[in-house]
Amino acid sequence: MIWFLRLFPAFMILFPLGFTLFAGRHPERASDEGTQLMRRLWSVTLAAITIHIAVVALTETDPEAWRLLRAAWPVGFGTGSFMVIWFGFAMKALQARQPGYRNLPNPGSPEPVRSASLTPRDTTSPVPRGAWFAGWAVFGLCAGATGWALLQGVPSMLILGLAFWLGMGVFGSQASLTEAEPMDTAGSPELAEAWGRLRSFKAWCFYGMGLIGTIGFAAVAVITVFAPGVAGMSGAIFGTAGGIAGGVFGTMASVRRARVNALLQELGTREANGPAQTA
Amino acid sequence: MLTVRLDAPTPLADQIVTGIRCAIASRELRPGDGLPTVRQLAADLGINMNTVSRAYRALEATGLVSTVRGRGTVVSACHETGGRQAAEDLDARVRSVLSDARLSGLDRSATEGLVSGAIATIWAKE
Numbered sequence: 001m002i003w004f005l006r007l008f009p010a011f012m013i014l015f016p017l018g019f020t021l022f023a024g025r026h027p028e029r030a031s032d033e034g035t036q037l038m039r040r041l042w043s044v045t046l047a048a049i050t051i052h053i054a055v056v057a058l059t060e061t062d063p064e065a066w067r068l069l070r071a072a073w074p075v076g077f078g079t080g081s082f083m084v085i086w087f088g089f090a091m092k093a094l095q096a097r098q099p100g101y102r103n104l105p106n107p108g109s110p111e112p113v114r115s116a117s118l119t120p121r122d123t124t125s126p127v128p129r130g131a132w133f134a135g136w137a138v139f140g141l142c143a144g145a146t147g148w149a150l151l152q153g154v155p156s157m158l159i160l161g162l163a164f165w166l167g168m169g170v171f172g173s174q175a176s177l178t179e180a181e182p183m184d185t186a187g188s189p190e191l192a193e194a195w196g197r198l199r200s201f202k203a204w205c206f207y208g209m210g211l212i213g214t215i216g217f218a219a220v221a222v223i224t225v226f227a228p229g230v231a232g233m234s235g236a237i238f239g240t241a242g243g244i245a246g247g248v249f250g251t252m253a254s255v256r257r258a259r260v261n262a263l264l265q266e267l268g269t270r271e272a273n274g275p276a277q278t279a
Numbered sequence: 280m281l282t283v284r285l286d287a288p289t290p291l292a293d294q295i296v297t298g299i300r301c302a303i304a305s306r307e308l309r310p311g312d313g314l315p316t317v318r319q320l321a322a323d324l325g326i327n328m329n330t331v332s333r334a335y336r337a338l339e340a341t342g343l344v345s346t347v348r349g350r351g352t353v354v355s356a357c358h359e360t361g362g363r364q365a366a367e368d369l370d371a372r373v374r375s376v377l378s379d380a381r382l383s384g385l386d387r388s389a390t391e392g393l394v395s396g397a398i399a400t401i402w403a404k405e
Contacts, residue, residue, distance in 0.1 A: 112286040116323035118302055120313045120351070180322040183280065 006056050008240070012082040013052060016090030017045040019251065023258075025097040029265075037093035044089050048081045100262030101254065115183040117192070125177055126200035127207050135211050139165045142218035149221035158224070161217020169210020176202035182260065184267040191263050198256040205249045213242060283324060291326055295334035303343055303354055305401045314344060314352040 020041060025034060094101045143162055150156060181195055216238040224231040281298040283291055302308045314320075317335060321328040335352055338344045345355045380390045 113282060113284050114324045114326070115280055115282045116315070116320055118281055118299070118308060118315060120315045121319055178319060178322070180319075180325070183323070 009052055009081075010049060013045060013048045013085065015082065016086040017041055020090050020094045020097070023094055023098050023101065026099060029099045031096045031099075034093060034096035037089070037096050041085070041089040041093045044085055048085060098258065098262075099265065100258040117181055117183060121177055121181065121199075125173070126203050127173060131207065135165065135169060135207065138211060139169075139214055142214045145218045146221045149218075149225050152225045154221050154224040158217055158221040161214050161221070164213030164217065165210045167210070168213060169207050172206035172210060173203045176206055182264050184264060188263075188267050191260065191267060194256075194260045194263055198253065198260055201256060202253055205253070209242075209246065209249065212245070216242060281320070281324075283326075285326075291330050292334040292337065295320075295331060296337050299334070299338055300343065301401065305403055308354045310354050310356045312354045313350055314354070316351055 020038070091101075139162070142165070146159055146162060150159060176199060179199070181199075182191070184191055220231060220235045220238060223234050281295065281302070283294040283298065285291070287294065289297075299308070299314070308314070314335070315323070317328050317331045321331045324331075335344065339346065339352070342355055344352050347353050377390065380393070385393075
């Protein structure tokens with residue numbers, strides 16, 4: 001797992017810069033401060049990756065002397081620096097260069113004209129009834145397996161895995177269905193379709209993450225009973241895979257949300273320019 | 280779709296009532312169709328739930344919608360009474376609206392455009 005502890009923090013450090021470069025710069029709506037913010041992002045990323053490389057190199061020379069640093073950096077500060085780089089630098093640069101990544105207008109914003117769909121959404125889920133039935137059946141099996149494993153003496157915290165389905169699968173999915181829908185005053189079908197795609201994606205992802213999370217925890221509980229020697233490794237692999245899957249899901253949802261936001265802004269601009277163009 | 284203006288002199292609840300009446304009249308909403316929950320509509324419009332709730336109660340009082348257990352608020356069957364009395368009532372209201380239009384400075388062609396647009400919307404789905 002040493003290779004993993006070297007590469008994963010590096011990936012986490014470089015990801016914000018990579019994503020911001022991938023998102024690009026809007027040719028018209030990028031703000032002037034984007035260049036300066038990108039410079040800061042480059043600087044902090046280079047500094048963090050330099051520290052990471054230095055730590056890896058130094059701990060290679062004398063693993064015993066650098067034991068504490070070797071333990072603390074990869075699992076703590078190295079991956080933790082992602083939060084600082086992403087939220088402190090990359091998000092600002094991203095939003096300055098691509099306004100689509102700014103938050104969707106708050107329905108409570110001072111916009112005087114507000115629109116809403118008259119179609120009930122709370123009860124219209126893209127996840128069909130059969131999938132919910134299967135999800136609850138799998139949850140029942142996982143609950144049985146986890147309960148059995150607990151009786152064999154595995155750590156009781158593994159029961160938290162059942163909360164994945166209940167919290168993320170059921171409530172998370174439901175919450176994504178009831179989120180306020182952004183609409184333009186003309187009721188653009190293009191915007192409604194883009195929002196519908198985002199909503200459907202989120203509902204399915206929450207469903208999938210909840211289900212897989214519960215299955216993973218139940219599997220780790222059962223593995224702990226039959227092969228306690230590999231339980232730690234399997235838990236680490238499952239936890240990392242879950243974290244990466246969550247990151248990918250969040251990033252893809254952000255990209256889709258950015259498309260919706262960009263479309264909303266474009267429609268707003270079009271509407272604002274409409275009368276002027278015809279006059 | 281329902282659109283409201285926060286800066287309009289008409290109360291928000293009344294705007295919601297008018298919008299939903301218009302959607303029912305234009306067959307955008309048909310008898311048996313469910314309306315969004317009070318929570319959803321309030322969240323989408325970014326307004327207080329009590330305002331939406333008040334609008335729904337007003338619509339229910341007129342008989343245009345009703346509350347069905349397990350389904351929420353649904354559009355009731357249309358009451359197409361028609362008749363002379365209805366025409367007289369409408370005539371008085373149209374005159375009132377047109378007077379408002381002229382008093383607010385709209386000229387004849389602009390008013391005709393607005394009225395034609397409204398008629399086209401409401402009778403779009405015959």
